[in-house]
Amino acid sequence: MSEVTRSVTELINEFAKMPGVGKKSAERLAYYVLRLNRTEALVLADAIRNVKENVRYCRNCYNLAEQEECEICRDPNRNREVICVVEQPRDLMALEQAGTYHGLYHVLLGRIAPLEGMGPEQLTIDTLVNRVRSGTVREIVMATNPTVEGDGTSLYISNVLSDCAVRVTRLARGITTGSMLEFANKEVLADALSGRQAF
Amino acid sequence: MSEVTRSVTELINEFAKMPGVGKKSAERLAYYVLRLNRTEALVLADAIRNVKENVRYCRNCYNLAEQEECEICRDPNRNREVICVVEQPRDLMALEQAGTYHGLYHVLLGRIAPLEGMGPEQLTIDTLVNRVRSGTVREIVMATNPTVEGDGTSLYISNVLSDCAVRVTRLARGITTGSMLEFANKEVLADALSGRQAF
Numbered sequence: 293m294s295e296v297t298r299s300v301t302e303l304i305n306e307f308a309k310m311p312g313v314g315k316k317s318a319e320r321l322a323y324y325v326l327r328l329n330r331t332e333a334l335v336l337a338d339a340i341r342n343v344k345e346n347v348r349y350c351r352n353c354y355n356l357a358e359q360e361e362c363e364i365c366r367d368p369n370r371n372r373e374v375i376c377v378v379e380q381p382r383d384l385m386a387l388e389q390a391g392t393y394h395g396l397y398h399v400l401l402g403r404i405a406p407l408e409g410m411g412p413e414q415l416t417i418d419t420l421v422n423r424v425r426s427g428t429v430r431e432i433v434m435a436t437n438p439t440v441e442g443d444g445t446s447l448y449i450s451n452v453l454s455d456c457a458v459r460v461t462r463l464a465r466g467i468t469t470g471s472m473l474e475f476a477n478k479e480v481l482a483d484a485l486s487g488r489q490a491f
Numbered sequence: 492m493s494e495v496t497r498s499v500t501e502l503i504n505e506f507a508k509m510p511g512v513g514k515k516s517a518e519r520l521a522y523y524v525l526r527l528n529r530t531e532a533l534v535l536a537d538a539i540r541n542v543k544e545n546v547r548y549c550r551n552c553y554n555l556a557e558q559e560e561c562e563i564c565r566d567p568n569r570n571r572e573v574i575c576v577v578e579q580p581r582d583l584m585a586l587e588q589a590g591t592y593h594g595l596y597h598v599l600l601g602r603i604a605p606l607e608g609m610g611p612e613q614l615t616i617d618t619l620v621n622r623v624r625s626g627t628v629r630e631i632v633m634a635t636n637p638t639v640e641g642d643g644t645s646l647y648i649s650n651v652l653s654d655c656a657v658r659v660t661r662l663a664r665g666i667t668t669g670s671m672l673e674f675a676n677k678e679v680l681a682d683a684l685s686g687r688q689a690f
Binding site: 363380 | 512516537540542
């Protein structure tokens with residue numbers, strides 16, 4: 293890197309901080325930017341700037357939003373009786389892409405992970421409880437990640453909500469469509485067996 | 492993607508244009524930017540902007556530069572009797588990392604590739620010939636990529652220089668034919684530099 297210009301070195305270093313981008317990839321990305329014309333490069337730079345300036349959390353559900361409320365909370369066609377609880381906005385996006393859920397969401401902005409210093413008070417659980425207490429909600433679908441921390445977070449929240457008149461469910465566990473039974477691990481198969489469904 | 496905010500969608504689209512970055516990676520990079528604090532994000536945006544505003548080609552050798560001449564051309568410790576000819580600045584960087592070459596460079600900014608409409612007149616060959624004719628140069632080390640086009644470009648240039656009082660060599664075939672120079676490791680490049688052979 294010794295003889296490349298300072299601006300290029302800085303850009304490579306910034307790219308190399310991004311997740312999944314190593315030194316060689318960062319160099320390739322920097323050369324991509326160098327080959328862009330001026331307008332194209334400014335579009336990229338402004339896209340980064342705009343995200344920081346325009347995007348905030350929805351005041352209801354902590355999804356990403358450009359106004360006080362996110363698009364889902366503002367959508368009059370959404371079923372306001374169901375709230376799906378996820379860890380991060382990207383989990384919400386993945387569920388939206390599946391296209392079969394039409395209720396609201398609640399983004400926790402993390403999961404309970406004591407070893408990383410993340411306790412329940414750092415999540416948006418208080419707001420979730422207030423939303424449930426305020427009335428219309430009849431079902432909470434826990435959709436945290438199927439990990440030790442995700443499961444623990446769901447269990448904690450279901451306990452917190454146990455005195456509310458609300459049904460708490462969680463995503464089905466089982467074998468994944470398109471996978472091979474012989475390669476599924478025993479935990480997956482145990483989930484699939486215990487959760488077996490009638491045809 | 493339907494329910495993510497417009498700014499985030501734009502950023503994902505911009506990232507997805509980058510080489511080796513697919514839709515999922517672009518989403519991950521956008522979430523990385525969202526998690527950055529404001530200052531860190533602006534550093535990234537400004538790094539992109541600065542590269543476009545500050546970086547130009549060296550007037551001698553077409554390496555990347557932030558002044559009229561690149562750092563290598565300005566370095567008084569460089570051997571001005573040898574010029575190493577490469578296709579792109581990233582090839583120059585790879586050779587510099589090997590750390591065994593102390594002469595000057597000449598960046599062609601491409602290679603002769605008739606099928607892509609790249610002829611010798613679109614490269615910086617004229618400037619190279621002028622540098623050779625102007626005096627002090629005694630050796631030209633051809634370090635184009637070991638591909639059909641790269642070899643052809645080197646052969647073309649060695650013919651153009653045949654009436655100049657200059658020795659034309661090329662990198663030893665320590666580098667493997669069909670691979671790309673920018674991905675070669677520095678040991679291989681060091682071998683190739685020390686074993687360079689007369690045309």
